Amino acid sequence: MKDCSMDRLRAFEVFTAVVARNGFARAADALDTSPANVTRYVADLEAHLGARLLNRTSRRISLTEAGAALYERLRNVLDDVAEAEAAASADSRAPRGRLRINAPLSFGVLHLAPLWPRFMAVYPDVDLDINLSDRVVDLVEEGFDLAIRISRGGSQAHVARKLATSRNIVCASPDYVAAHGAPASPADLEHHACVAYTQTPAPDEWQFLDASGQPYAARIRSRFAANNGDTVRAMALSGQAIAWLPTFLAGDDLRAGRLIHLMPDHAPPPIHILAVYPSRRHLSAKVRAMVDFLADAFRGVPVWER
Template structure:
């Protein structure tokens, strides 16, 4: 059995919803289409399609294979284009994973600009605050917020964000203002579930000396905006990256604490499986994001034109003239 051809037949049957329409699209007979599907199911040892006289539906195994088959066929098409053309155009589906708050605030305004610049690339965006396995879960690219970078995948840095300890004016009026890390022991703190250091908050003072304090949490949240809202409402002290709370600090909804102490910065990274055989669609997306956040990310500058306005001007340079 030609497995690549079988994947092509299977994907065509699913996308067109019919053995007959798939046969027409592939310029073959319905009997051949049926044979390929039967051989593929026998090879995999599982049913992929539920057949009835009126319609086809995917089994759970069929759904998983369909998603992977589309990616495989897109990569094969790109490989063929690369072999036959010196000017490969980015095309096909691009699956991207990104953190929820960062994705909404700083990436969502960019997607329409990228789509305008590269109309043959289909974006498939998934937002999640957990760290996904980009290979196992079939992502082409992930945006990660990390202090340690990526040891197992290739990565390019998009920007850096300060981590800032802060609280609302109402909370500070009721509970007092901490002057040094050790003072946080007596305060209500709001934690981020995925933080690598759990309830240990690490600082460096102006002289470069390290400080660590174990805080007491009154709430954990697996999303930064949830903790941010609780802090704005006066429920405790948080540390969050500047890209999340920068506007709140500028507006006075939150107040930065302990100016003589600094938490380690974090990097915003574009992570992908490998630098080798990098597809055109991933390459142009990474280049696009690097440029959009350069030279200094909008969350690290005073109020003014934000990432959307900067990206609009820069995206013009990406657009191909038809």
């Protein structure tokens, strides 16, 4: 007799993979099956539920209202099931092999590089391959086991575990403030020279929270733009402009008085330091070991939040 409940669980898994991978072919690759099987599972699931879950065109897919509601519920349920399976199987395997990790350049140098020797001492059978880049890589297509990302909104396409929280602040050197004054509100930034960080979706807009906690954007006048946080920091230290910097990068400068926190009553939204990996399903022992190691290393309030 056919196990319908198991087929349905597989259909849920396939549907979730299609949404997470944004395509039938990519979901098939991730699940090690054919695109035809993926299409059949999704069609059968829609027929079983009596509702269309996905809008399909030749170029893209999108969720219907019913599909979005189902996806949100399934993500948590399937992640819990997969995590339990992975934990049970990983317990019997020692972490070993090459582990490819992508991380942002500045955060990687400042806060991750000191941790790698400690990890390798604990796990001598794991070899690390570290790639530092502020570009958001495709974990699956580029062959990374794990990525460290800095984000306000988390990761929609992958599993993410929060390691720590940081903040962005508006800051400038004492020389800049002495020469040009300090902005009293975000609206004043249009009258100051600012540095734009081009890795954000809108480099000429800085995000703040209003009195009710809702985010809003303030326009800036950027005289200088860069795609690297250290370069933005260097421009702020030079006294040439105001910068928008994470406290994990500017914390020492603030404590030493080399930079001044401007408009402290106008707080930008917090940012999260995340460990991101493609799926909890069949999570390797080496990835699990690294995620747990980093979570332990960053446990508590990190120095850049004090």
